[in-house]
Amino acid sequence: MKSKSFPNVDADLHFRVSTVPLWLNVIRRMCGPTNERQPHKTTRRLYLVVFLCGCCILTGCPDPPLAPDAPSVFVEQGVAQVSVELVSLGKVGENLAPSEIIIFGPYHKATKSITPMPGEYRYDHDETPSFLTFTPHQRISEDILYAAQELVSGQITEYDHSFWYPDADTTKILICPPDEMELPANHLKFYIHFSRPMRPTESWEHFSLKDLSTGELVPRPFRHIDLWDEQNRRLTLWFHPGRQKTGVNLNEDLGGILIAGHNYQLLIDPEWKTQTGRPLDLSVKKKYAFTVIDADHKQPNPNKWELTPPTADTIEPLIISFGEMLDFATAGKAITTCSSNETLIEFSQQADWDGTRVKIFPSKPWAAGDYTIALNPRLEDLAGNSLERPFEVDLSAEMTDFAQKLTLTFEIKQQVLRN
Amino acid sequence: MICKPLFRLPAILFLCSTLFLTPTSPTDLAAETSKSILADVQTGAVTIKRIGRMSFAPNGVLLIADIGSGAVVAIETGDTGPVSKLKSRVNDVDKKIASALEVSTDDLSVADMTVNPESGVIYVSAIRKTDNTSTIIKFDANGKLTILDLTDARFVRVPLPVGEGSQIRAISGVEYTDGRVLAAGQSNEEFSSKIFSLPLPLTHGKSGNAFSTETYHVAHGRWETRAPIQSFIPYREGGEDYVVGSFACTPIAKFKVTDIAKDSKIKGTSVVELGSGNRPIDMFTYEKDGKQWLITNTDRFHHEKRPLGPSQYWGVRVDMSYLTSSNINADAARRDVSKQTGPAGIEVVEALFYVRHVAKLNNREMVILRDNKGALDLEVKELP
Numbered sequence: 001m002k003s004k005s006f007p008n009v010d011a012d013l014h015f016r017v018s019t020v021p022l023w024l025n026v027i028r029r030m031c032g033p034t035n036e037r038q039p040h041k042t043t044r045r046l047y048l049v050v051f052l053c054g055c056c057i058l059t060g061c062p063d064p065p066l067a068p069d070a071p072s073v074f075v076e077q078g079v080a081q082v083s084v085e086l087v088s089l090g091k092v093g094e095n096l097a098p099s100e101i102i103i104f105g106p107y108h109k110a111t112k113s114i115t116p117m118p119g120e121y122r123y124d125h126d127e128t129p130s131f132l133t134f135t136p137h138q139r140i141s142e143d144i145l146y147a148a149q150e151l152v153s154g155q156i157t158e159y160d161h162s163f164w165y166p167d168a169d170t171t172k173i174l175i176c177p178p179d180e181m182e183l184p185a186n187h188l189k190f191y192i193h194f195s196r197p198m199r200p201t202e203s204w205e206h207f208s209l210k211d212l213s214t215g216e217l218v219p220r221p222f223r224h225i226d227l228w229d230e231q232n233r234r235l236t237l238w239f240h241p242g243r244q245k246t247g248v249n250l251n252e253d254l255g256g257i258l259i260a261g262h263n264y265q266l267l268i269d270p271e272w273k274t275q276t277g278r279p280l281d282l283s284v285k286k287k288y289a290f291t292v293i294d295a296d297h298k299q300p301n302p303n304k305w306e307l308t309p310p311t312a313d314t315i316e317p318l319i320i321s322f323g324e325m326l327d328f329a330t331a332g333k334a335i336t337t338c339s340s341n342e343t344l345i346e347f348s349q350q351a352d353w354d355g356t357r358v359k360i361f362p363s364k365p366w367a368a369g370d371y372t373i374a375l376n377p378r379l380e381d382l383a384g385n386s387l388e389r390p391f392e393v394d395l396s397a398e399m400t401d402f403a404q405k406l407t408l409t410f411e412i413k414q415q416v417l418r419n
Numbered sequence: 420m421i422c423k424p425l426f427r428l429p430a431i432l433f434l435c436s437t438l439f440l441t442p443t444s445p446t447d448l449a450a451e452t453s454k455s456i457l458a459d460v461q462t463g464a465v466t467i468k469r470i471g472r473m474s475f476a477p478n479g480v481l482l483i484a485d486i487g488s489g490a491v492v493a494i495e496t497g498d499t500g501p502v503s504k505l506k507s508r509v510n511d512v513d514k515k516i517a518s519a520l521e522v523s524t525d526d527l528s529v530a531d532m533t534v535n536p537e538s539g540v541i542y543v544s545a546i547r548k549t550d551n552t553s554t555i556i557k558f559d560a561n562g563k564l565t566i567l568d569l570t571d572a573r574f575v576r577v578p579l580p581v582g583e584g585s586q587i588r589a590i591s592g593v594e595y596t597d598g599r600v601l602a603a604g605q606s607n608e609e610f611s612s613k614i615f616s617l618p619l620p621l622t623h624g625k626s627g628n629a630f631s632t633e634t635y636h637v638a639h640g641r642w643e644t645r646a647p648i649q650s651f652i653p654y655r656e657g658g659e660d661y662v663v664g665s666f667a668c669t670p671i672a673k674f675k676v677t678d679i680a681k682d683s684k685i686k687g688t689s690v691v692e693l694g695s696g697n698r699p700i701d702m703f704t705y706e707k708d709g710k711q712w713l714i715t716n717t718d719r720f721h722h723e724k725r726p727l728g729p730s731q732y733w734g735v736r737v738d739m740s741y742l743t744s745s746n747i748n749a750d751a752a753r754r755d756v757s758k759q760t761g762p763a764g765i766e767v768v769e770a771l772f773y774v775r776h777v778a779k780l781n782n783r784e785m786v787i788l789r790d791n792k793g794a795l796d797l798e799v800k801e802l803p
Contacts, residue, residue: 197551199548200469200551201528201530224698227588227589227605228588230487230488232551234607241646273548275551327609329607329608330609378609386609391645
C-alpha cells in the first residue's frame with residue numbers, strides 16, 4: 001500500500017501570552033514567530049519601535065536589556081511544540097539541563113501549576129543554540145488547558161485550544177486512514193476525528209459513499225451504530241460487516257461494498273451539526289477519496305516489521321514500522337509491555353495517523369542493553385485481521401493455529417565516547 | 420377492674436391497625452423488594468451520558484444502557500403496579516415528547532421503548548440533540564406523559580468491565596434473568612463484541628465478578644468471524660438458561676448462559692434465518708395455547724429494492740420449537756422470503772409493519788411504537 005504525507009487539515013497555531021512589559025515584546029517580536037490574531041499588532045509594534053529608537057538616540061544606543069522570554073506554543077495536528085529563546089536567558093541558561101528551562105503539560109489554573117508531560121528536547125544548533133524546543137510525546141487533547149513554563153523566570157504561556165477554535169470557526173475533520181490511500185476491498189472502518197463534539201445520534205445518516213468509477217452512490221454501505229469516544233469527537237464508522245464477510249447472506253446477496261480497482265469518495269453531510277448546533281460547513285465536501293485494491297486476508301506479520309532502536313541515554317522513541325497500514329486505534333496500543341532483564345520499562349506509545357508506525361517513548365532515558373516487547377494480540381490491520389486470528393477463519397482449512405509471534409526483541413548499544 | 424378488658428380490646432385493635440393498616444408507599448415497597456437485585460443504592464441525581472436500550476427487572480427496577488459511559492444503570496422507579504394498560508392509541512408521541520423537552524422533533528432522537536409488565540406504564544428513552552441530554556418519558560394508561568425525575572432517583576451504576584484496553588461504546592441490549600443481568604456491548608476500536616454477565620445484586624460502582632465472552636458467528640458452517648449481537652433475550656429450556664440473540668448479520672442464534680465464562684469464546688448456533696438485509700431490533704417470547712413463540716421486529720435493508728410489505732419496519736413470529744431443532748447453522752430453518760408465512764411456524768406479523776419498537780406487556784398483548792408517516796404512535800396490540 002502506498003503511503004502519503006497526511007493532509008494538513010488542522011490549522012497551524014501560534015499562541016503567545018506575554019507577561020512582560022510591552023517594550024520587551026518589541027524586541028522579541030522582531031525575531032520570534034508572530035501571532036496573526038493579535039489585534040493592532042503592527043500598529044503597536046510600529047509605535048514601540050519608534051519609541052525604542054528614540055530611547056536609543058537619547059541614551060547613546062545602549063543594548064536593550066534582555067529579559068527571559070515567555071515560551072511560545074505551536075500546535076499542528078495535535079502535536080505541540082514549545083520553544084523558548086535561549087539568548088534571553090543569558091548565562092543562566094548555559095548551565096541548565098533542557099528540562100530545567102522549559103516544561104509543558106496540563107495546567108491547573110487555580111494553583112498555577114503544570115503537570116509536565118514527557119517529551120523530547122532539541123536545540124536548533126549544536127554549537128551555539130539560540131532556541132530550545134520541546135515536543136511532548138503524546139498528542140494534546142483539545143479539552144484540556146495546557147501551559148508552558150520558562151523555568152528561569154517562571155513565565156507561563158497558557159494554551160487553550162478552545163480559545164483558538166471558537167464556534168465561529170470551521171470544524172476540522174481528520175480521517176484515518178488518510179486521504180488518497182489504497183484500501184483493501186474488505187476494509188472495515190474509518191475513524192473520523194472532529195475538532196469539536198458532534199451530535200452523536202444516527203451518525204451513519206450523515207455519510208455516503210460514492211463509487212467514482214461508476215458515478216453511483218453505494219446503497220447502504222454503513223452499519224447503523226453510533227460508536228463514539230467519550231467526548232463525541234471521534235466516530236468509528238463501520239462498513240456493514242455483513243457485506244464484508246465471506247459467506248454471510250448479505251455478502252452473497254449483494255456482494256461486497258468495495259470493488260477492487262474502483263475509486264471511491266466518502267462524503268460527509270455539511271448540515272450535520274456540532275453539539276452546539278453549528279452545521280459543518282461546505283468545506284467538508286473536501287474530497288476524501290481512496291482506491292480499492294484486492295481484499296486482505298493475511299494477518300499482520302511481526303517478523304516483517306522493522307525496528308529502529310533509539311540511542312542509549314536518550315528518550316528518543318523506539319520506532320516500529322509495520323510495512324503496511326494497520327488500524328489506527330489498535331496500532332496506538334500495539335505494545336503491552338516493554339522489559340529489559342525482566343524489569344518492566346514505563347513507556348507511552350503513539351501511532352502515526354496512517355497506522356504504518358508506532359513510536360515507543362520511555363519515561364526515562366533508555367539504558368544500553370537487550371529489550372523485549374510484548375505485542376497486543378488485538379492489533380488489527382484495516383480488514384480486521386489481528387495478530388490473534390484472521391478476520392475470517394475458514395473452518396474447512398487444516399490450519400488451526402493462527403497466533404502470530406507476540407514478542408519482539410531489540411538491542412540498544414552503548415554509546416561510544418569520542419575524545 | 421371490671422372495665423379493664425373493655426379498655427384492652429380497643430387498645431389491641433388500635434395496635435393491630437397500626438401494624439397492618441399503616442400505608443406503605445410504592446417506593447418504599449419497591450425499595451424493600453428490590454434489595455435482592457440492587458446493592459449500595461445511591462440517592463440523588465443520576466447522570467446518563469447517552470441513553471440507549473432499556474428493559475425491566477422485577478419490582479419496578481428499570482435497567483438502562485448508558486452507551487456514553489459504557490455502563491448499566493438500574494433505577495428503582497417505584498412503579499410496581501397494579502397493572503393498568505394504555506387505554507387507547509397515543510398519536511404523535513414524538514411531537515409530544517419534543518414539546519415536553521422544548522425542542523423540535525428534528526432535535527429529538529428516540530432510542531428505545533419498553534413497558535413495565537407490573538404496571539403497564541410505558542417508558543421511552545430519548546435524547547435531546549441540542550444539548551445531548553438523555554431523558555426517560557413515561558406514558559400512563561390515559562396516555563398522559565410525564566418525565567421520569569432523574570434528579571432525585573434511587574439507582575446503581577455498574578460500569579461494564581473493560582479489558583485489554585478496548586472500550587465498550589455501544590450496548591445493544593440489557594436484560595434481567597434469574598440470578599444475573601446480561602448486557603451485550605461492542606468496542607469502538609477492534610472488531611469485537613462481548614456479552615457481559617453481571618451478578619446480582621447489581622452493586623453501585625462495581626463490576627464485581629462480571630465477565631464477558633466474545634461472540635462469534637459461523638456462516639455456512641465454514642466461515643467463522645467475530646460477530647456483534649444486535650438484540651437478545653434470556654430464554655429457559657429444559658432446565659437450562661440460554662441467550663437467544665440475533666447477530667448483526669441476521670440469523671437468530673442461541674447459546675447457553677453458562678457458556679458466558681471468563682476468557683471463553685461463544686459460537687452462536689444459528690437456528691432460524693430470516694432472510695438477508697434485515698436488522699433485528701427487539702425480541703421477546705410469549706406463550707399462547709401452550710406453545711412458545713418468539714417475536715422480533717426488524718429494519719429491512721432491502722426494502723426499496725425488494726419490499727416485504729408496506730414498510731421497511733416489519734416483524735415476524737417464530738415457533739420456539741425451532742430453537743431446539745437439530746437443524747442448525749447451514750441447515751437452519753430459512754424463512755420463505757417469497758411468502759408471508761412459511762415454513763410452518765415462521766409468520767410475518769401484520770401488526771408489526773411500520774413498528775420501530777415493540778415490547779411485551781403480557782402473553783396476550785404487546786406495546787408498539789409505530790411509524791405513522793414520519794410521526795410516532797404508541798398503541799397496545801393483541802399478540803398473534
